[in-house]
Every structure is written in C-alpha cells, then in structure tokens.
Amino acid sequence: MNKPPGVGETQFHIVLSSALLPVGPTCQVTSIKEITTLKARLTARREGSYENLDVLALLNQVNEELGRWVVTQEFFIGVTRRRNCSIGLEKVEWVTSLVFHQVLEGDEESLIVDGIGIKSGDTFRLYCPDPTTAISSTANASAYIRSFKQGSTTGSDKREVFGCYIFSSWRRGMQFFVQPDFDSSPFRDNFPGVTLGGMFSVLEIGRGDSTLY
Structure with a gap:
C-alpha cells in the first residue's frame, strides 16, 4: 500500500483471557458418530486404559473434586486435534490445535457434544467455567x-x-x-x-x- 511519508506500520497485538479450568484425566476418543450437522456422539477411554469411560461417573468424580456442582451443559471438552492443513498456496503441513465442544448429554457409555470434526484417536480433557x-x-x-x-x-x-x-x-x-x-x-x-x-x-x-x- 502507498503511504504518505512519515506514516509508520500498523501492528495488531492479541491478548487472550480464559475462564475454563481443565479437570479430570486425559481421555482418548475410541468411536465417534455425527448425529446431526451440529452434534456428535462419542465414546472414550482414559489414556492407558482399555475400558470405555463411564461418563456419568467421571462427571460426578470431577464435581466432588471441585467441591461444587457443575451441571452437564456447563462442561466443555478441549479436543487436541492434529490435522493436515494448508493455507492458500502454502504446502500441506501437520497442525495441532485445541478445539472446544460444549457437552450436551452424558451417560454410562457415551458423550454427546456440540459440533463436529472429532476423530477416533483424538485426545481431550474436560473443562469447566471457573471464576478464579x-x-x-x-x-x-x-x-x-x-x-x-x-x-x-x-x-x-x-x-x-x-x-x-x-x-x-x-x-x-x-x-x-x-x-x-x-x-x-x-x-x-x-x-x-x-x-x-x-x-x-x-x-x-x-x-x-x-x-x-
């Protein structure tokens, strides 16, 4: 762009503030099924375990550790995703990102979350709102x-x-x-x-x- 003499560059600085606290163990997705274009049902297991996770038991355990009750819909899962990604004409590279999905429902066998794009093998942790x-x-x-x-x-x-x-x-x-x-x-x-x-x-x-x- 053409600038008048003496005019400097415009710079953008980004500052992030989070209100989510990671809780519970790291888990790995074992199966995933997209229910609608906005929802997905997944099963998971704790890292290092071979048994599928009892989601309700995990949520109850987390609430006991927090010492306060957090309703299911206030939880999120932070999914660590590693995907091939390209921007414009740049070459395809592996990119790791952390994507949050709101928890909608949970039972002994599975977890229903808001959003799609999760794959088997992805890892995640539970997150909940925390004022501190x-x-x-x-x-x-x-x-x-x-x-x-x-x-x-x-x-x-x-x-x-x-x-x-x-x-x-x-x-x-x-x-x-x-x-x-x-x-x-x-x-x-x-x-x-x-x-x-x-x-x-x-x-x-x-x-x-x-x-x-």
Whole structure:
C-alpha cells in the first residue's frame, strides 16, 4: 500500500483471557458418530486404559473434586486435534490445535457434544467455567497490556495505541462475574479514552453453524 511519508506500520497485538479450568484425566476418543450437522456422539477411554469411560461417573468424580456442582451443559471438552492443513498456496503441513465442544448429554457409555470434526484417536480433557481462573487470566492480560503501554512511550521507535477490538461472551460479565465491563477492564484501565469496539456473542466465538455468522 502507498503511504504518505512519515506514516509508520500498523501492528495488531492479541491478548487472550480464559475462564475454563481443565479437570479430570486425559481421555482418548475410541468411536465417534455425527448425529446431526451440529452434534456428535462419542465414546472414550482414559489414556492407558482399555475400558470405555463411564461418563456419568467421571462427571460426578470431577464435581466432588471441585467441591461444587457443575451441571452437564456447563462442561466443555478441549479436543487436541492434529490435522493436515494448508493455507492458500502454502504446502500441506501437520497442525495441532485445541478445539472446544460444549457437552450436551452424558451417560454410562457415551458423550454427546456440540459440533463436529472429532476423530477416533483424538485426545481431550474436560473443562469447566471457573471464576478464579478467569480473574487470574484477566489480570495477566492487564499486566501484558500495561507492559505494552510502557513500551509504547520509551525508546526511539515510538508506538501509539489508537484502538482496541474485543470479542467476548455476554455470559462472562452478566452471569459469571455480575460485572458487565469485566472483560474490557484490562484495556480500559490502561488506555482510558482510547477507542474501544467489538462484539458480544451468546456462545463461544466461531462455533456452531457457520451460516449463522
């Protein structure tokens, strides 16, 4: 792009904050069946075991360890996927990613989750919402932004922060923390008066039927 003399480069910096706590053992998918275009039923076993997992027993065990009751639909599975992937004309390479799927139902034999794309052999762990994890993660995000703020005013290469775009879930602020502005606080506290925009989602960003976005 053609720029006027003296105009620098625009840089984007990404900061992530999580509210999910990993719980329970690492499990491996033994079978998977897509029920609809949005749901899948899977069976699994603990790593190192040859017996299929009793999902209800696992959920009860996790709730006992947490010392509080988490309903089934508040759990997610974080699936570690290793797939061949190519971007544009770049060559195909193996890419490892962590993808979250909401747990919809569970019984002694299987688990029904939201979303598809899981394969036999994939590994996963259970995750549940946790306020302590979220507060700590948001504090880390604020510390990073604070260090970036200090770096923007020192040295010969001066940087100017002119805006922020935030993606969040309204549930985190209104239901989880009862603080509507919780997710925006790391940026707002460090750069008051700087433009802040974005969007709120009812569910996780980018999940579900892509035709809805």
